[in-house]
Amino acid sequence: MIGSEKNRLAERKFEDTQDLLAIQETLRGDRRAFEGVVRRYTPVLYSLAYRLLGAREEAEEAVQETFLRAFRALPRFRLGRRFHPWLYAIALNYLRTRYRRERRRAALRARPLEEALDVPGAPQTGADPAGEVERAAAERLAQEALEGLPSRYREVFVLRQIEGLAVREVAEILGLPEGTVKSFLHRGRALLIARLADEGVIGPGA
Amino acid sequence: MSCGEWEIRVRPWLEGLAERGEAPELPPEDIAAHARGCQSCSRRIQAGLLLLRGAGLRREPDPELAFRVSERLAREPRRALAAERKGLRVALAAAAVLLVALTAGLLTWRFPGAEARLVEVHLVLQAPQAKTVSVVGDWNAWDPSRDRLRDPKGDGTWEIRLRLRRGEDLRYQFLIDGERWVPDPRAPLQVDDGFGGTSSVLQI
Numbered sequence: 001m002i003g004s005e006k007n008r009l010a011e012r013k014f015e016d017t018q019d020l021l022a023i024q025e026t027l028r029g030d031r032r033a034f035e036g037v038v039r040r041y042t043p044v045l046y047s048l049a050y051r052l053l054g055a056r057e058e059a060e061e062a063v064q065e066t067f068l069r070a071f072r073a074l075p076r077f078r079l080g081r082r083f084h085p086w087l088y089a090i091a092l093n094y095l096r097t098r099y100r101r102e103r104r105r106a107a108l109r110a111r112p113l114e115e116a117l118d119v120p121g122a123p124q125t126g127a128d129p130a131g132e133v134e135r136a137a138a139e140r141l142a143q144e145a146l147e148g149l150p151s152r153y154r155e156v157f158v159l160r161q162i163e164g165l166a167v168r169e170v171a172e173i174l175g176l177p178e179g180t181v182k183s184f185l186h187r188g189r190a191l192l193i194a195r196l197a198d199e200g201v202i203g204p205g206a
Numbered sequence: 207m208s209c210g211e212w213e214i215r216v217r218p219w220l221e222g223l224a225e226r227g228e229a230p231e232l233p234p235e236d237i238a239a240h241a242r243g244c245q246s247c248s249r250r251i252q253a254g255l256l257l258l259r260g261a262g263l264r265r266e267p268d269p270e271l272a273f274r275v276s277e278r279l280a281r282e283p284r285r286a287l288a289a290e291r292k293g294l295r296v297a298l299a300a301a302a303v304l305l306v307a308l309t310a311g312l313l314t315w316r317f318p319g320a321e322a323r324l325v326e327v328h329l330v331l332q333a334p335q336a337k338t339v340s341v342v343g344d345w346n347a348w349d350p351s352r353d354r355l356r357d358p359k360g361d362g363t364w365e366i367r368l369r370l371r372r373g374e375d376l377r378y379q380f381l382i383d384g385e386r387w388v389p390d391p392r393a394p395l396q397v398d399d400g401f402g403g404t405s406s407v408l409q410i
Binding site: 035047090093097163185197 | 212217220221224225227245248249250252253254256257258260261263264265266267268271272274275276278279280282342348349350384385387
């Protein structure tokens with residue numbers, strides 16, 4: 001399960017300070033300082049984009065584009081604010097222009113199972129190929145259920161439940177009251193299970 | 207495909223977990239026993255637990271991705287940062303003014319004759335400090351690069367003429383400087399955009 005909200009927020013505070021120092025350095029002309037920011041946020045932005053768009057190439061493009069937009073807009077970033085909600089907002093603005101339900105669904109259907117199996121950075125045990133195939137099939141089913149959620153529920157679910165952000169952070173990023181985030185999360189979980197029930201046919205051999 | 211056990215036992219179990227926000231490591235023994243002989247239920251149980259646990263669905267990027275991003279950023283012209291910084295003070299001072307100064311006019315009229323199904327729409331937005339303004343909507347797949355407004359007099363009156371198909375309700379927003387989304391303040395109908403904001407609606 002997700003770590004405690006308190007720990008998460010304490011960790012966040014530390015990261016916020018690191019971010020602001022890096023941005024000040026970048027604005028003073030030290031571009032290398034921004035590389036640390038890129039390294040820190042690439043994994044979370046990629047994961048977010050992958051779960052919202054459902055395809056590796058599009059997710060990589062989203063990460064590139066988000067950092068490019070953030071970098072170009074950096075002089076307009078007010079240093080009194082926190083950096084990461086701003087970065088996420090840029091990412092989500094871009095991702096929302098890429099939500100093309102039909103296209104994405106078609107791509108998902110056409111996507112070979114091999115892509116679901118190919119997880120860069122994940123340990124490849126090779127000891128249990130049948131188990132890996134099953135896990136990939138389950139993951140694909142989970143992704144399909146996610147893509148069936150209304151976009152705002154999906155965003156809340158991915159940020160909170162998958163990425164593990166605190167409710168307060170999700171609320172700040174999406175501009176929603178915390179109570180709404182909680183109720184979207186609760187309702188989103190129920191909708192996901194309902195989607196799994198609908199997706200009874202999961203391919204040959206099922 | 208339907209499975210009796212799914213309806214009677216598995217689904218209610220998953221629904222209960224979702225309701226309580228729980229995600230156990232393993233299913234109860236009777237469900238696990240059923241799953242061993244039922245691939246469909248087995249996959250759905252695994253998928254349900256992946257979703258409810260959440261963290262298992264994080265995707266690691268290619269280890270080179272951060273490096274590729276930094277390489278791309280290194281190609282950004284150095285003066286971009288400095289030049290924008292100069293503009294920053296102006297932009298900040300103007301931000302508050304911009305918000306209250308947003309006004310827009312909307313005029314529509316129809317093409318005669320053979321093109322009666324197309325309607326010309328004239329969108330106007332007052333955004334004195336904007337550097338770019340696009341209109342994004344259902345007709346252009348919300349792609350900011352397709353319909354850019356122009357400010358021919360340089361007085362902050364941005365406009366565009368579009369020819370759109372009649373008979374559909376079209377949702378749209380303006381995108382200022384590639385990052386500020388605003389509804390059309392003068393549009394007669396505004397709807398929730400699904401992202402916590404508001405879209406305007408053209409009824410033509």
